[in-house]
Amino acid sequence: MITYSGTPQLPSDDKRWKVVEATARRHGREPHALIETLHTVQEYFGYLDDTALKFVAATLRLPLSLVYGAATFYHFFTLKPKGKHTCVVCTGTACYIKGAPALLSAIEKKFGVKPGETTPDNELSVLTARCLGSCGLAPVAVVDGAVLGKVSPEATVARIEKGIGHDR
Amino acid sequence: MTVEELRNIAETEREEQRKYEKHVCVCIAAGCLSSGSDLLKAELEKEVDAAGLKDKVKVKGVGCMGLCSAGPLVSVEPEGKMHGNIAPEQAKGIVASLGAGEGPNPCPSDVPFFERQKKIVLENSGKIDPERIEDYIAHDGYFALVQAISEMTPADVVREITRSGLRGRGGAGFPTGLKWSTVAKTGEQKKYVICNADEGDPGAFMDRAVLESDPHRVIEGMAIAAYAVGAQKGYIYVRAEYPLAVKHLKTAIRQAERLGVLGNSICGSSFSFQIDIRLGAGAFVCGEETALIASIEGKRGTPRPRPPYPAEAGLWGCPTLINNVETFANIAPIVRNGAEWFAAIGTEKSKGTKVFALAGRVNNTGLIEVPMGVTLREIVQEIGGGIPGGKKYKAVQTGGPSGGCIPEEYLDLPVDYESLKKIGSIMGSGGMIVMDETSCMVDVAKYFMEFCKSESCGKCIPCRAGTEQMHSILTRITEGEGTENDLEVLRELCDLLRNTSLCGLGQSAPSPVATTMQYFGDEYQAHIEGRCAAGVCQIAKQEQEVEA
Numbered sequence: 001m002i003t004y005s006g007t008p009q010l011p012s013d014d015k016r017w018k019v020v021e022a023t024a025r026r027h028g029r030e031p032h033a034l035i036e037t038l039h040t041v042q043e044y045f046g047y048l049d050d051t052a053l054k055f056v057a058a059t060l061r062l063p064l065s066l067v068y069g070a071a072t073f074y075h076f077f078t079l080k081p082k083g084k085h086t087c088v089v090c091t092g093t094a095c096y097i098k099g100a101p102a103l104l105s106a107i108e109k110k111f112g113v114k115p116g117e118t119t120p121d122n123e124l125s126v127l128t129a130r131c132l133g134s135c136g137l138a139p140v141a142v143v144d145g146a147v148l149g150k151v152s153p154e155a156t157v158a159r160i161e162k163g164i165g166h167d168r
Numbered sequence: 169m170t171v172e173e174l175r176n177i178a179e180t181e182r183e184e185q186r187k188y189e190k191h192v193c194v195c196i197a198a199g200c201l202s203s204g205s206d207l208l209k210a211e212l213e214k215e216v217d218a219a220g221l222k223d224k225v226k227v228k229g230v231g232c233m234g235l236c237s238a239g240p241l242v243s244v245e246p247e248g249k250m251h252g253n254i255a256p257e258q259a260k261g262i263v264a265s266l267g268a269g270e271g272p273n274p275c276p277s278d279v280p281f282f283e284r285q286k287k288i289v290l291e292n293s294g295k296i297d298p299e300r301i302e303d304y305i306a307h308d309g310y311f312a313l314v315q316a317i318s319e320m321t322p323a324d325v326v327r328e329i330t331r332s333g334l335r336g337r338g339g340a341g342f343p344t345g346l347k348w349s350t351v352a353k354t355g356e357q358k359k360y361v362i363c364n365a366d367e368g369d370p371g372a373f374m375d376r377a378v379l380e381s382d383p384h385r386v387i388e389g390m391a392i393a394a395y396a397v398g399a400q401k402g403y404i405y406v407r408a409e410y411p412l413a414v415k416h417l418k419t420a421i422r423q424a425e426r427l428g429v430l431g432n433s434i435c436g437s438s439f440s441f442q443i444d445i446r447l448g449a450g451a452f453v454c455g456e457e458t459a460l461i462a463s464i465e466g467k468r469g470t471p472r473p474r475p476p477y478p479a480e481a482g483l484w485g486c487p488t489l490i491n492n493v494e495t496f497a498n499i500a501p502i503v504r505n506g507a508e509w510f511a512a513i514g515t516e517k518s519k520g521t522k523v524f525a526l527a528g529r530v531n532n533t534g535l536i537e538v539p540m541g542v543t544l545r546e547i548v549q550e551i552g553g554g555i556p557g558g559k560k561y562k563a564v565q566t567g568g569p570s571g572g573c574i575p576e577e578y579l580d581l582p583v584d585y586e587s588l589k590k591i592g593s594i595m596g597s598g599g600m601i602v603m604d605e606t607s608c609m610v611d612v613a614k615y616f617m618e619f620c621k622s623e624s625c626g627k628c629i630p631c632r633a634g635t636e637q638m639h640s641i642l643t644r645i646t647e648g649e650g651t652e653n654d655l656e657v658l659r660e661l662c663d664l665l666r667n668t669s670l671c672g673l674g675q676s677a678p679s680p681v682a683t684t685m686q687y688f689g690d691e692y693q694a695h696i697e698g699r700c701a702a703g704v705c706q707i708a709k710q711e712q713e714v715e716a
Contacts, residue, residue: 034466039408039447066467073468073625074449076408093371093565093601094527096615130452130619133373133410135527135601136199136236136534147202 008058011051016044020052024059033060034070038077047078075130083118083125085163087143087156092131094138099153103141104128106153107160123164169428169435171314174305181306188226190266191245192216195294196229197380198373198412199534204256205240211259212242219263231381233294234282236534238275243294250275280550281532286513288521289497290537293381298416301423304384310429312503313388316395317435320503325396326352329499331507333519338364338455338492339567339596340672341518341585347489350479351397354487359399361390361441362483362490364460365406365413368452369568370619372599374523375493377535379406379413382497383420387443389496391430392503394441397489402443405460409450417445452569452623456671457482457490459625470627471671492597494523514540518584528565528601531556538583545579548602559604563688567596569616569623570676572683573609592683594676608704609688610695614642616680624673631674634665638681648707650696658685 010017023040027033037060041052048071057067071077087107091100104126108114111124118125134140137149143159151159185191194200194209212227233241238252242262251262252275265271287293296303304310316325330345351359363386367375379386390402406414421443424430432440446464453459454469461483463469482488498520502510514520518540524547527533531553538547544564548554555561563573572593574581581587585595603612621635638661641654662678662685669675685692691701700707 030466032464032466035449035463036447036466039449070466070468074451076448076450091370093568093599093615094533096370097528097601097603097607097612129409130368130450131370131372133367133376134199134202134236135371135373135525135599136239137202138527138533140202149203 011055047081083122086125088127088129090132090140091128094135098138100139102153103156110157178306181302189224192227193230193243195233195241197232199236200239203239207256208240211256215259215263231293231298232377234535250277284551286539287537288501299419312500313391316392317437322396328507332502332510337494351487351489356487358486360483360488361394361399361402363404365493366448366455368455369599371601372597373525374598376410383416386496389499392499403446405446408447453625453673470625515584524598524600526600529604530602540584541582543580555604563603565601567594568599569619571596572679575687608702609684609691611704613681613684620677628670630665630668645695646705648698
């Protein structure tokens with residue numbers, strides 16, 4: 001049961017909750033702080049789980065349905081944790097006509113994951129971006145934060161394998 | 169802050185810069201950064217140090233120089249000698265060539281790509297350090313704001329903008345002066361100014377480049393707008409996908425506040441203005457003004473019917489001025505140089521310049537700024553350097569998912585709001601994607617429809633259900649299962665969405681389909697007959713034939 005009075009208890013003594021709490025406080029716990037607070041959760045935890053959504057609802061004194069509604073409306077928020085490694089393929093117009101579909105099918109063939117999915121061993125998440133704004137370098141993929149411009153399907157797969165291989 | 173004080177800051181900064189014989193400018197905007205320009209900059213600093221030139225040569229991080237396809241770019245000032253595609257290992261070569269010699273990978277700057285451009289919005293881009301307010305001031309920054317506050321009344325400012333003929337650069341081209349005067353005229357006490365930096369069009373990165381390369385220009389434009397319409401608070405709604413732009417904006421706001429050109433009692437007047445940043449969260453529909461306002465209020469970004477327009481009842485019900493990044497970036501130069509100067513550039517109805525993100529199947533990809541009225545042919549053939557690999561031109565796509573595909577017969581069309589609208593496309597925010605014969609236009613239409621389908625907010629039925637239906641028909645056609653009747657239904661749906669959707673997203677979603685059906689109707693026909701000339705679509709019939 002969520003109560004709408006006072007300051008809710010932090011879900012755990014994980015220090016990150018204090019940062020989340022601070023964002024809400026900075027905006028005076030007003031309803032308009034919702035998206036900013038969700039951004040903070042995602043930045044520090046990587047995704048939004050039930051605990052986080054309930055906590056944000058309580059701390060901003062908003063109905064959980066509204067928080068869930070916003071969290072699922074915006075593509076930037078994810079309710080699922082990502083794998084250890086990520087590969088984001090840009091599917092903007094320039095990348096699309098310069099071979100983004102080929103990148104995705106090469107990744108799917110090699111690792112068996114489609115966009116939005118994570119491998120069963122939790123090693124790799126494959127995501128797509130609407131446009132990364134690096135159209136001059138199309139096609140673009142971002143593997144573990146490193147931007148690969150004018151990249152071939154082979155090079156993308158090789159780069160992902162290298163990343164996974166490093167852990168082993 | 170007075171004009172005198174600004175002049176002093178500018179002079180001190182210029183003096184500081186004159187101490188160095190040369191400036192080695194490295195582009196550290198997103199495009200070049202992703203090809204490792206940060207490493208390059210560090211390496212250049214090391215090499216300059218090693219060569220004992222520390223007191224004579226300054227390595228400076230600057231914004232976008234435009235030619236993203238040749239990134240990372242380095243330019244040596246004051247000669248303006250450019251080098252493209254520079255790897256960190258080549259830093260030594262650049263430092264060695266400072267005295268004389270060509271140096272590695274010279275990138276000529278006397279080519280049409282640079283010479284055919286006219287820069288207003290991007291005048292400082294690639295020249296100044298975006299993280300230093302002093303550098304912006306040394307390039308005439310904040311003089312327009314101080315001038316407006318100390319010498320002009322708010323009504324004067326609105327009049328000046330109206331006379332300049334500036335129109336909204338977000339795509340629709342609404343006269344900026346008219347919008348400003350509507351907000352200025354409302355009697356309310358509390359008003360807001362919002363900068364729309366939710367650049368969601370796939371294939372467009374103009375606003376990102378402006379924010380990364382010259383954030384103070386946007387802040388100054390917003391402050392002048394706030395003074396003109398009587399607003400006290402501003403928001404910049406920027407995509408969370410643009411971390412570097414957000415970082416530069418935050419730095420810029422902090423610096424402007426410290427200097428007193430933002431905050432309470434600006435320049436000792438009674439005018440106060442604060443700016444806050446709000447992060448978007450990846451919803452294309454939030455580019456629509458009422459959806460954007462809902463998002464700033466912390467809600468789902470769904471649009472609402474207009475009127476009332478945000479100019480009358482916007483953020484939290486207060487009169488709100490919403491302009492795009494590029495529109496705000498034009499304000500300071502107009503105030504500084506006068507409306508006549510601006511109105512002399514461009515065509516009769518479309519004044520000034522437009523920034524385009526040129527990408528796709530063209531040799532020179534990157535960011536360009538051209539006067540309104542240049543032809544598409546000049547952009548593609550001269551500035552863009554033509555199509556690579558001797559391939560044949562097929563279409564230019566402007567306006568992203570809300571725009572259309574322009575065939576070869578219209579290449580000599582002047583680029584302005586009216587001409588593009590007449591042939592079924594729009595100016596849009598500035599994405600310009602060139603396509604050659606390897607692109608299938610039905611596939612492109614399907615691509616954009618998939619985009620609109622997944623970005624539709626779901627509030628109104630024509631858009632929610634219509635985009636879904638159109639996408640499934642287009643999918644069927646690209647799989648070789650389409651019929652003549654499908655084309656008829658597509659045409660009907662185009663008409664339906666255009667006329668009955670709630671907001672711009674749904675109303676313009678049919679444009680890519682409608683223009684490709686109009687100009688590339690033979691390709692649709694070929695798909696129905698089981699052929700995809702470009703070989704993009706996986707048509708079962710076609711594959712069988714090949715096997716047989």
